[in-house]
Amino acid sequence: MRDMNNINFSDLQQLISSAGPILLTTHINPDCDGLGSEIALYHHLRSIGKECRIINTSGMRDMYNFLDLEGHTEKYSPDMDDWIKSADITILLDIGDANRIGNMKEIVFENTRTICIDHHPVRKGNSYTYTMVNLHEPSTGSIIWKYLRSLDSESKLTIPIATALYAALVTDTGSFKYYNTNEEAHQMASDLIISGIIPYDIHKHIYENRSLEQVRLLGRVIENINFYNNGEFVLFIITLFDLEQCRATHEDIEGFTDFCRSIRGVEISCMILEESENNFRINFRSKGKYIINDVAEKLNGGGHPLAAGANILNQSVTDAEKTILTLINKKIRGDDDVS
């Protein structure tokens, strides 16, 4: 995955130190890894006197406000275009596919140099000026942690930085459960705890903060899951109607695909989420017997071997479901050209 534009920490440090204003951003519907990475980097950049802003296409879920008590993250609006045009560099965090910065894409790519920092593979056709991609890192926050440690290995990280990085790490490793959890993940956690964070406080914000609407929606999902391929494949569909009935939002689906994967005998779990009429977000999770990012790639998506996603646009839900059942059936039977 190394290419000519893949930079190392000292390259990044040089780029930052010689740069004018810096824009930080992450993908639409940002998660704790994207937000934590940009917030941690923001505090660092400000501490070295850089002018920078965090501007995201989507707003932030209220439950993540603890990551940004001072309110540095901003939601994009066109009146920010003048500032964005004045930015020298944009650092895109946790976003290997530039399409996932939504309606900021054009202004960012036309006016600034771009650095993609990620642990997902960069999608083909993306034209980042530089990339810092390491597929072996459990989170993008882990890359930021290593970068900050490459600058100063001695002193404690500030509480806002350590909080942001811990949230990134704990969510992307599924609380240190997923296959990507390694020794360094625990070393990073240890370093952040030494820096003064209290893991349980962060855990409470993220995991003991469910809305009633989310629990209602999960109940509906559990009632309506379907099993295929001798129970190895579980599929569930959430339509706009389901969301409306539960008064839930797209944000409330976080963790559902993982939850369904946790059922005994299930190897692959898949969610079809109707994001707007006849447009679907597809999430795949695998327990490890099958890799599924190749399936996601068939749908022009991508991701990690055991956690990937794609979009299916302008199809009926029945057709979207059929497409997925066919792909997964081939994958499980092993008689396909997918793997």
Ligand SMILES: [Mn+2]
């Ligand atoms: Mn991530």
